[in-house]
Amino acid sequence: xxxxxxxxYNEDILKSVQHIIQHPGFSAKRTKDIxxxxxxxxxxxxLNKEEFQGSELEALELxxxxxxxxxxxxxxxxxxxxxxxxxxxxxxxxxxxxxxxDLKDVSNEKLYKKLAARIYKTRNSLVHSKSNESRxxxxxxxxxxxxxxxxMKEIPLMRxxxxxxxxxxxxxx
Numbered sequence: 002x003x004x005x006x007x008x009x010y011n012e013d014i015l016k017s018v019q020h021i022i023q024h025p026g027f028s029a030k031r032t033k034d035i036x037x038x039x040x041x042x043x044x045x046x047x048l049n050k051e052e053f054q055g056s057e058l059e060a061l062e063l064x065x066x067x068x069x070x071x072x073x074x075x076x077x078x079x080x081x082x083x084x085x086x087x088x089x090x091x092x093x094x095x096x097x098x099x100x101x102x103d104l105k106d107v108s109n110e111k112l113y114k115k116l117a118a119r120i121y122k123t124r125n126s127l128v129h130s131k132s133n134e135s136r137x138x139x140x141x142x143x144x145x146x147x148x149x150x151x152x153m154k155e156i157p158l159m160r161x162x163x164x165x166x167x168x169x170x171x172x173x174x
Contacts, residue, residue, distance in 0.1 A: 006060035062117035068169040096148040097126035
C-alpha cells in the first residue's frame with residue numbers, strides 16, 4: 002500500500018490544481034486566484050523536503066479510493082470468512098486503537114477514511130512499537146504474546162486490499 006503513497010498523493014494535488022485553474026471564474030491575472038493554488042500546495046506539503054512529506058493517512062485513503070472497490074472487498078472477505086465483517090464492525094483493534102468499521106456500509110462517504118484509519122493505526126502500532134508508557138496510552142503498542150490472535154484477524158483485511166492494489170495497478174506485459 003505504501004508503495005503508492007507518494008504517486009497517488011501527488012496525483013491528487015495535480016488534480017486539485019487542475020480543478021482550480023479550469024474553473025471558469027479562475028484568472029491567472031488575479032492574485033487571489035494564484036494565492037488559492039499556492040495555499041493548496043502549502044497545505045498539502047507542510048514541510049518542504051525532497052522526500053515525500055504528505056500526510057500518510059491521507060495518502061493511504063487516496064490509495065484505497067484509487068484501487069479498492071469496497072463492494073468487491075466485502076464480497077471477498079465474506080467468502081473468506083462469513084463472520085469477519087461482523088468482527089470488523091463490532092471490534093476495535095485493542096492494541097492499536099483501530100476503530101471498528103462497518104465495511105458493508107459502502108454508501109458511507111467516510112468509509113474509505115475509516116478503513117484507512119484502522120489500517121494506519123494498526124500498521125503504526127506494529128512498525129513503531131516501543132515500550133513507552135505515554136505512547137501506549139496514546140496509540141497502543143503491539144505485544145506479540147498478548148495480541149497475536151487479534152492481529153491474525155486483521156491479516157485478511159490487509160491481504161485482500163494488498164492483492165486488489167497489486168491487481169488493479171498492474172499492466173499487461
